[in-house]
Amino acid sequence: MESSDPRETDGLTVVDNVVGTALGVRIREQLLVADRHQHSEILIGSHRHLAPRLTSSFSDVPLALDGMAPSRPWTPELADLRDLVGVRFGLTFNYALANLYRDRADFTGWHCDKAWLHEPDSTIAIVSFGATRTLAVRAVGTEPAVRYRLSDSSVVLMSLPLQNTHEHCLLAEAEDVDMRLSITLRHIRILPEYLAEDRPSRRNHGAVTTERE
Numbered sequence: 515m516e517s518s519d520p521r522e523t524d525g526l527t528v529v530d531n532v533v534g535t536a537l538g539v540r541i542r543e544q545l546l547v548a549d550r551h552q553h554s555e556i557l558i559g560s561h562r563h564l565a566p567r568l569t570s571s572f573s574d575v576p577l578a579l580d581g582m583a584p585s586r587p588w589t590p591e592l593a594d595l596r597d598l599v600g601v602r603f604g605l606t607f608n609y610a611l612a613n614l615y616r617d618r619a620d621f622t623g624w625h626c627d628k629a630w631l632h633e634p635d636s637t638i639a640i641v642s643f644g645a646t647r648t649l650a651v652r653a654v655g656t657e658p659a660v661r662y663r664l665s666d667s668s669v670v671l672m673s674l675p676l677q678n679t680h681e682h683c684l685l686a687e688a689e690d691v692d693m694r695l696s697i698t699l700r701h702i703r704i705l706p707e708y709l710a711e712d713r714p715s716r717r718n719h720g721a722v723t724t725e726r727e
């Protein structure tokens with residue numbers, strides 16, 4: 515068992531053991547499963563690539579952010595998770611971006627989350643399920659990074675100002691690992707152009723992340 519002490523730096527806090535066993539089981543059964551997620555596109559520089567992981571998204575109204583399939587309605591399990599994390603930390607969320615890391619080779623490249631996509635003063639919460647993986651955080655353009663081990667049922671709280679000064683990534687692993695799911699809970703600004711219609715979304719400014727190699 516990891517310690518349940520908060521691990522904290524400026525603008526980033528990790529809290530272990532936030533999600534209870536019963537809800538954790540329900541979320542893992544539902545979403546720690548590859549065929550519940552899709553391939554999405556990310557921008558690296560000006561080029562589109564398949565993201566090196568699977569994704570899906572959930573929100574109050576269907577939203578089509580750049581590169582992503584339209585979001586789906588909250589499942590009862592994800593609504594419970596949203597409310598649990600919201601009440602525990604006094605936060606509001608209207609959007610969940612799920613990342614599924616199928617094996618050790620899946621990762622998220624260095625990036626800052628787009629602060630302007632979110633409501634001012636909101637906080638991003640990353641909830642982890644399944645295998646323990648490593649989040650690295652560094653001041654933009656510098657080495658070295660601080661590494662956080664994210665275990666099942668832990669929550670990372672990240673501020674928006676941190677996104678202006680620091681970038682983060684979810685590292686690939688050298689050794690085999692089981693699947694990991696992250697649910698990133700966000701309070702985003704709902705711009706009219708995000709409202710999903712029956713057409714593919716190819717907008718340049720909606721993607722939550724733009725990654726670097």
Ligand SMILES: O=C(O)CCC(=O)C(=O)O
Nearest residue numbers: 613622640684696698723
């Ligand atoms: O999976 C994670 O823990 C991080 C994902 C992330 O940085 C993102 O979705 O913006």
Ligand SMILES: [Fe+2]
Nearest residue numbers: 626627682723
């Ligand atoms: Fe991110």
